[in-house]
Amino acid sequence: MQTNATHTSLVAVGDSFTEGMSDQLPDGSYRGWADLLAARMAARTPGFRYANLAVRGKLIGQIVEEQVPVAAAMEADVITLVGGLNDTLRPKCDMGRVRGLLEEAVEQLAPACKQLVLMRSPGRTGPVLERFRPRMEELFEHVDGLAQRHGALVVDLYGAPSLADPRLWDVDRLHLTGEGHRRVAEAVWQTLGYEAEDTEWRTPPPATLPPGWAARRTADVRFARQHLLPWIGRRLTGRSSGDGRPAKRPDLLPYEGPSA
Template sequence: MQTNPTYTSLVAVGDSFTEGMSDLLPDGSYRGWADLLAARMAARTPEFRYANLAVRGKLIGQIVDEQVDVAAAMGADVITLVGGLNDTLRPKCDMVRVRDLLTEAVERLAPACRQLVLMRSPGRQGPVLERFRPRMEELFACVDELAARHGAVVVDLYGAPSLSDPRMWDVDRLHLTPEGHRRVAEAVWQSLGHEPEDTGWRVPAAASLPPGWATRRVADARFARQYLLPWIGRRLTGRSSGDGRPPKRPELLPYEMPATGDATVGDGA
């Protein structure tokens, strides 16, 4: 990997993780790690271009059908691909098909860019996700194999202690907080060969007193009512939170730095 390389363009492919949920901006849109990474890359490279094709709820088959060829045709220097995790969380999941589709995506994207970036997605601890962990780890083993075969970079978020900390996850327990997204942006930045701006992104935040029993029960009830039950309902009916939703940056265009400076990676908490 080249040290401090110059990249002129970035295309992000995937689902809600790459769209930026739950890094909510004041206008109601989502920012997320890919926007943060693009801001940092744009600060180094004049006329830097960025597209984000990711849409929440997408399965790997939808990513292949709707995003992969579009991304490949853009001819970007860097393409990030994170997908398949939504499949592993479905009640019925054909892991052979998931691996085949992920392989197809990588085989199309790797020749179309200077550097393909894959990820072992972060995973928090908890009973809801624990039953799906074997599938997740099977997916990540496939990611490692494909990266080795096609010269892709793998960003290991799954093995980062900081990102298993419940405080890095939003109240829906499925999406990272703004601080979690900041750490992911730093991880990808370093994996692309740039000098670290936060050498401790893997290190968990300082310990704090855990919430009491009553507070945890109230939070569990809110989570079940507002997030878990609707999520289960969508899984059982085959619906997705991203149905009919377009990507937020469908074209590879110059990235303009926000006037407020909020979309810089910056120092963490």
């Protein structure tokens, strides 16, 4: 792997994972792994530029239509693309269409940057997600194949034990905590060839006593009422949490942001 890497610009493409939910800042905005990664890269390279086109809830078709042409036109050194997972969580999902759209995105982005980065998204255990796991793993196998054919890097978050730990997931059980996002930023950082700042990012936090039965049931009820039922409702009605929402950082501009 390359060491002492230097890149002058980064464009992030995707959905809520790349937007940064649920790594919330005091002002209510979201930070996330892509912002943390950009901050590290900017600290090494004066004039470093960063754009984040990701919008929560976006399906791969929307990413291809709305974000990919914009990202390709920016001609950044590095483009990250994470998409398709929202599609796999829909009640009806045409995996052939998802694979085709993801390939279309890679074919447009790979020639438009010096380094395209793809990911095998993190996945935690649980009865809701277990139903969709075969689709997720089919998606990740496709990601691996696309990377081989187009010279992209793949960050394997799915195979990292730390990111399967429920303590690194927010109460909605769909998005990583701030600590989870920090570890993702470290994973991408190392994959790009920078010297490791945390060699143990794959290792779960130290063991703690699990919550008792009553606490778990209370958390399950709260999760179902506040997050699961609204999420199911949006899936069934075709709505998205990102409807009408603009990209968090739509222009490729010099970056000053949160530190890692």
